[in-house]
Amino acid sequence: RKFVLDFFFEEKQNLRFDVGIPGKKCGCIVFSAEELSNCRDIATMQLCANKLDKKDFFGKSDPFLVFYRSNEDGTTVKVDVFDWDRDGSHDFIGEFTTSYRELSRGQSQFNVYEVTSISPIVTLLSFKVESEYTFVDFIRGGTQLNFTVAIDFTASNGNPSQPxxxxxxxxxxxxxYAMALKAVGDIIQDYDSDKLFPAYGFGAKLPPDGKIxxxxxxxxxxxxxxxxxxxxxxxxxFQSLRSVQxxxxxNFAPVINQVARCAADMTDGSQYFVLLMITDGVISxxxxxxxxxxxxxxxxxxxxIVGVGPAEFDAMEExxxxxxxxxSRGRSAERDIVQFVPFRDYIDRSGNQVLSMARLAKDVLAEIPDQLLSFMRxxxxxxRPAVPASGSQSHSTATTTSTSISSIAKGRNTHA
Structure with a gap:
């Protein structure tokens, strides 16, 4: 469309053009008369358009889709279409409905959708199904959590005979130490069918020769x-406290490597190893x-890692x-597998040990499900397929485990 305007050489004449689509202003371009006189064709005009407000690009929309399951069986899917805005005030364009069955046909005439409020078309280009497994899926399939304990027996803990x-x-x-051990162990033991737990100490002299x-x-x-x-x-x-010095x-590395050697032999998803280390001081x-x-x-x-006592544990955060x-040595850990907490942050002020242990277990176990899933992925x-329960005893065990699964997966301790 052409416009006839008076031209004044001696004046600076800025011309403003608002650019948009019906119901939405995309931005504006401001030209001087001299700049405009150089816009001889569409290509040059597009170069001039770089003066458009960066909030929205000239003549371009940034659509995105939001999918909703609109009924419980998942057969109908509602899709909202928005135009993205940098400031978060996304503009609603329209909506349409589809189904899993239709989407599974992939790119076809059945997967071209008219957005209801205005004329844009949404076309499905590809369709792929990926299973998103949960922590509970692996537990139901028989994955066992092997729980190992390591306790600090260094002299900085003080003479065990003294209060x-x-x-x-x-x-x-x-x-x-006992509170931390029981708090975590009471929860995690439900995921190990044989209830046999390796338990180690570190930092002590052993009888009879006093070897560290x-x-x-x-x-x-x-x-x-x-x-x-x-x-x-x-x-x-308790028995070790009476016999070792x-x-x-x-030193943490020896016991970590001990458990790692066992884990290295069981990488098929049937076993997952959890090492609880309880310590009072800085790692040497x-x-x-x-x-x-x-x-x-x-x-x-x-x-x-649970830190007990009044020491500063800043280095543990690393x-x-x-x-x-x-x-280490130029290599980064493939996954985040360490959770450290100072026990003093969870001690109930009224002296309620049960409450203190519940708080501790909730936090230290909260990351285990995601860490297990990160390895599996x-x-x-x-x-594996869910392990069926058989007999009254198995039914009882399955019920207990189900409660614990919910507890850990949601980061909540529901044990009595």
């Missing part, structure tokens, strides 16, 4: 470190520990790769 010690065995209440060990079995059985259920782990822990240093072998974590990140394994992934492992 000031973090290892003090009071006849009236559990110490911080950073991965000794709490039950004193070098050939079989398994304890029966969490109560068996607690019993072995607390010493040092605080930080470089070796970071290397161990980086190596373990490629295995079906997660590490929970292992908890929520912000920056752990790295990285190896393209799918869950």
């Amino acid at each position: 000031t010690s973090l290892h003090y065995m009071s006849p009236y209440q559990m110490n911080a 060990s950073h991965a000794f079995p709490l039950n004193s059985n070098m050939d079989d470190p398994n304890c029966v259920a969490i109560e068996g782990v607690l019993e072995a822990y 607390l010493y040092g240093p605080t 072998d930080m470089d070796q520990t970071k290397e161990a974590v980086v190596n373990a990140a490629g295995l079906p394994m997660s590490i929970i 292992l908890d790769g929520d912000e920056v992934r752990v790295s 990285s190896r393209a492992i799918e869950p």
